[in-house]
Amino acid sequence: MSVVFALVDCNNFYVSCERLFKPDLRGRPVVVLSNNDGCIIARSNEAKKLGIGMGEPFFKKKAFLQQQGVQVFSSNYALYGDLSHRVMSILQQLEPEVEIYSIDEAFIRLPVQHDRTMTECALNLKERVGRCVGIPVSVGMGRTKTLAKIATSVAKEYPGYQGVFDLERCPDQEAVLATVKVNKVWGIGGRSTKKLNRQGVFTALDLKNSDGRRIRTVLGLPGLRAVMELRGESCIHLEQCPSARKSIVSSRSFRKPITSLQDLKEAVSSYISIAASKLRDQGLAAANLHVFLSTSRFRTDIPQFSGSRMITLPQATSCTPTLIKAGLRELTALYKPGYPYNKAGIMFTGLSHATMQQQNLFISAGDIRNKPLMEALDRINDYWGRDTLRYGSSGLAREWSMKQVWKSPAYTTSWTELPMVGTHQVKG
DNA sequence: TCTGGGGTCCTAGGACCC
């Protein structure tokens, strides 16, 4: 039996999440900012029409946004993550073969049915998510994931389709592909677009009709895959079970540049604490710890430094104090005084299951003794909030911490921030 | 004077994604 891929994509997801609790913002321009209120990373359709680009630095647009009455939000990942989970649950209830691809997208494999039934199925998904969660979605269908992606962009672009477009049963598929610029094809980014343009390839249709061997030499394997997928040969399969994580990163830009090793130590300790609790949450242990540090690449007026160091631990671990100790040692070796640093971070690699560790005769059993402590720490922070208990090395004043001026409440994930309906007190 | 060839593994960096 042949199948098609459907892609369910939440419209302007972060903006839709914010609007859910502020319905008066419907029809009005809204943007959501990245961490540290740095860039614009989500825009409502009204904001897009004002010419606000994806990824634009906020400080450059601030005056314009104010003048146009655009509502601004700092990002609230607790809220977005929770609503994403609710959307995905609905899809999984309705369809057996679902791949959660990102926070706002899911691929679904549908058996090919009668033309009308397919579209009805997609409309049903859209209606159910809208009714149960309140997030608007678009659905595109195609013989491959790449074609489904294109179909979704068509569904969003032309209101006449009511948010659902089936490219597989489109009478003139090639005419549609001719309207899609090649940089909109999944897997073709800015660098590849320049190379393709030099080869005379400008649209998705051009790429589809290109010589695969030539594209392979220009773009490598990913380019060839894009060509095959556009031709309807599925190369990227549905992954229902997420594969094991290979790395965990925690990094942030600072509120303002910092120069002292002491401040950097606090930041790095805090990032290690965050990432180590993620390790434990997923039952993993890390064998390698990378520490990195950099000045702002946008500041051409100051001396630049960017570097990283990696250490392989004597034994894979998820124990916060052990990791902090190793991380601070690496940071001290990496640190060069005199530079205004704007970002630091850490990464864990060499991940394995915590229960399947080769024991080392020559290493102290400190990490094992710390296990109940880590469990208690995680339980308390899960319940009372991430920073309730933290290591002293993470600091108290935290001059370096993120800027988040316009953050909405954690409406759905914190009892103290639930939205209020009226203010009546219950007596009795 | 003249210094192989092929395989594997690892790593850093590039490119891309959301």
Place this chain on the structure above:
DNA sequence: TCTGGGGTCCTAGGACCC
């Protein structure tokens, strides 16, 4: 003054081995 963060895969090149 102010420009995100967290991921994956691929490739080229170096180290090493026989």
